[in-house]
Amino acid sequence: xxxLLDLKETFFALDEIQQKLMIGSALVAGGLSLFAxxxxxxxxxxxxxxxxxxxxxxxxxxxxxxxxxxxxxxETSDEEIQDLYERIDRARFSDPLEDSAFHYGFNTTHLKxxxxxxxxxxxxxxxxxxxxxxxxxxxxIEGLDVHFIHVQPQCQAHQKVLPLMIVHGWPGCFYEFYxxxxxxTKTQDDIVFEVICPSIPGYGYSEAPHKQGFNSLAAARVxxxxxxxxxxxxxxxxxxxxxxxxxxxxxxxxxxxxxxxxLNMITSKNSNMELxxxxxxxxxxxxxxxxxxxxxxxxxxxxxxVWEILRESGYMHIQGTKPDTAGCGVNDxxxxxxxxxxxxxxxxxxxxxxxxxxxxxxxKYTLDELLTVIMIYWSTGSIxxxxxxxxxxxxxxxxxxxxxxxxxxxxxxxxAFPNELMHCPKSWAKQKYKNIYSYTYMPRGGxxxxxxxPQLLAxxxxxxxKKVEVQY
Numbered sequence: 240x241x242x243l244l245d246l247k248e249t250f251f252a253l254d255e256i257q258q259k260l261m262i263g264s265a266l267v268a269g270g271l272s273l274f275a276x277x278x279x280x281x282x283x284x285x286x287x288x289x290x291x292x293x294x295x296x297x298x299x300x301x302x303x304x305x306x307x308x309x310x311x312x313x314e315t316s317d318e319e320i321q322d323l324y325e326r327i328d329r330a331r332f333s334d335p336l337e338d339s340a341f342h343y344g345f346n347t348t349h350l351k352x353x354x355x356x357x358x359x360x361x362x363x364x365x366x367x368x369x370x371x372x373x374x375x376x377x378x379x380i381e382g383l384d385v386h387f388i389h390v391q392p393q394c395q396a397h398q399k400v401l402p403l404m405i406v407h408g409w410p411g412c413f414y415e416f417y418x419x420x421x422x423x424t425k426t427q428d429d430i431v432f433e434v435i436c437p438s439i440p441g442y443g444y445s446e447a448p449h450k451q452g453f454n455s456l457a458a459a460r461v462x463x464x465x466x467x468x469x470x471x472x473x474x475x476x477x478x479x480x481x482x483x484x485x486x487x488x489x490x491x492x493x494x495x496x497x498x499x500x501x502l503n504m505i506t507s508k509n510s511n512m513e514l515x516x517x518x519x520x521x522x523x524x525x526x527x528x529x530x531x532x533x534x535x536x537x538x539x540x541x542x543x544x545v546w547e548i549l550r551e552s553g554y555m556h557i558q559g560t561k562p563d564t565a566g567c568g569v570n571d572x573x574x575x576x577x578x579x580x581x582x583x584x585x586x587x588x589x590x591x592x593x594x595x596x597x598x599x600x601x602x603k604y605t606l607d608e609l610l611t612v613i614m615i616y617w618s619t620g621s622i623x624x625x626x627x628x629x630x631x632x633x634x635x636x637x638x639x640x641x642x643x644x645x646x647x648x649x650x651x652x653x654x655a656f657p658n659e660l661m662h663c664p665k666s667w668a669k670q671k672y673k674n675i676y677s678y679t680y681m682p683r684g685g686x687x688x689x690x691x692x693p694q695l696l697a698x699x700x701x702x703x704x705k706k707v708e709v710q711y
Contacts, residue, residue: 287491287645292464293457295440295448296382304379306468311375311386311444315367319618323573327358330574341585341598345578349597353581354574356606366611370414375444378468380461386444387437387465388413392424394431401498401704402471403432404462408480408504409625410580411687412443412615414608419693428701430708435469437462439481439628443615447624454631455481456642459488463496472496477700479503479688481628488642490649499676499707501652501700503688505663508670509638516666528666532680536662544661547590551660554583558629566623576622577613584609587686589658603691652677652703654696658685677703 294300332347340346373388394400403423405416413436423432438445439458448457462485466474475498478486483504490497507513516527521538524530529537537543557565569576585598592599600609616622637643651672655662657680665678679699684692 285646285648286494287456287488287641289460289463289492292381292460293453294382295450295453295457296446297449300382304382306379308376308378308468311377313367313370313375313444315363315618320363323363323617324358326573327354330354330572332574340596341582341593345582345585346596346598347578350574350578352597353577353600353606353610357573357577357610361607361610363614366607366614369417370611370615372417373420377444378465380464380468381457383440383448383461384446385437385440385461385465386413387435389469390420390424390434390436392431392433398429398431399708400431400433401708402435402466402474403700404435404437404466404474404476404486405689406437406462406476406478406482406485407439407442408478408482409442409628410583410612410616411480411690412612413438414611414615415687415690419689419697422693422697423700426701430701430704432475435466435471435474437465439485439625441624441628442621443619447621447627452631454628454634455484455488456492456640458485459492463489463493466496473498475499475501475704477501477503480686484632484642487647490647490651491642491645494647494649497649498711499650499652499704500647500672501654501703503654503656503696504659504686505653505655505668506671507663507667508643510670512670513667516664528669529664533662533664533666536657537664548661551586551590555629555633558626559633560630562626562630563623566626570620570622573613573617576617577610580613580616580622581609584612584687587658587660588691589685608690647672648674650674650676650703650707652679652699652706654679654681654688654699656681656684656686656688656692658683660686676706 332351335347336343373390375386375388377384377386379385392398392400405419407413407415416434416436420434420436423434425431440453440461441447458481473496476486476489477500478484479502483502483506486500486502490500512527516529517537517540520527520529521534521540524534569579581600582598584604585592585600588603589599592602600606616625651674653663653665653668653672653675655678665675668678669675677699679702681688681692681695681699684695688696
């Protein structure tokens with residue numbers, strides 16, 4: 240532990256040294272960065288082959304597969320609820336450290352309050368009715384029952400209807416879009432969306448893969464098949480977290496079908512240009528395409544990025560290596576599941592929530608909303624299969640995967656929320672997304688954009704799509 244503390248002091252010392260030394264070498268480094276950027280622009284594949292369909296169902300692939308779409312309804316039972324209550328009653332709580340707030344994870348003093356509300360006030364049957372407000376469907380694709388909701392817009396004669404698929408991530412689910420769907424489908428704007436919102440296989444009501452290897456590329460191919468099956472030859476895509484990667488992969492696989500791609504979690508290529516820009520970007524930001532806002536969000540880099548990632552990425556190492564081991568515990572204990580997932584909704588909404596006794600959970604969400612997410616995972620027993628998605632995507636070097644070597648050429652809109660896990664400047668994003676129509680510094684909000692700030696996200700989606708539609 241002392242070594243980590245010594246390392247931290249070294250990082251901050253280096254930061255002070257950089258301030259004194261980097262100005263003198265900035266012009267040279269700037270020239271190198273521009274040269275590296277020029278070389279980088281000449282690289283990158285144009286397209287990802289779809290490849291052969293996979294088979295993720297149990298057993299051997301049959302000669303034919305049912306391609307019909309069936310109605311689906313979320314249901315519960317008294318037995319399910321009674322089992323939940325009995326498990327809650329048997330929960331064992333540890334005492335938190337004094338004045339620890341959420342710095343050690345979910346504070347168990349507050350967890351007891353959440354659990355008490357869960358058992359005594361939360362009405363799961365009422366929430367199931369709310370889930371069924373929209374029509375649910377399932378269809379078999381590559382051996383898996385894929386769940387999705389499909390919402391037709393309430394449109395007027397003058398409005399142009401555009402299909403839009405929105406994709407969630409972890410630890411989210413389709414429900415996190417329930418506040419933004421009305422904004423997308425019941426607007427007075429000239430444009431209105433027909434929304435398709437699937438559950439990633441292994442999450443919620445989508446069947447979990449039975450075989451190894453189901454990663455974001457496989458999910459992208461499944462969702463492209465879904466859109467084709469629903470009769471859409473061209474459509475828009477929107478995503479955050481895993482949804483950002485899956486929709487990006489969809490745009491890489493079938494760019495002719497994707498009219499536009501909108502993301503609220505932005506990743507880049509981890510190129511040499513990024514390293515160079517981190518060295519001089521704080522002092523001469525204009526040389527590397529940084530704005531004042533980029534500098535504000537990125538620096539001091541070790542404090543705002545490196546240490547925050549170290550603090551928040553422990554779950555990823557577990558889920559990317561041995562998800563089934565940790566998954567056993569949270570799949571068996573509803574209280575453990577709630578602590579494990581709700582801690583993310585606290586910290587990833589705003590890192591400052593770690594200093595609050597209640598984790599700031601009800602500053603952006605209600606307990607009914609949060610517990611509905613937990614109940615979707617609990618009632619479907621999907622926490623382990625959702626965690627496995629990390630291992631499937633991190634089993635090989637992500638930087639050497641075909642999608643990391645492939646640029647994105649479809650029109651792209653990027654919404655940079657200030658409390659996202661890591662900020663990605665436009666100059667970084669341009670290395671991968673070659674046709675950026677809009678890049679917006681959002682005024683507030685964090686990782687769960689649609690859940691936290693549905694109006695802000697909806698407005699940015701509309702603004703982006705209008706810019707794209709001008710060309711049609």
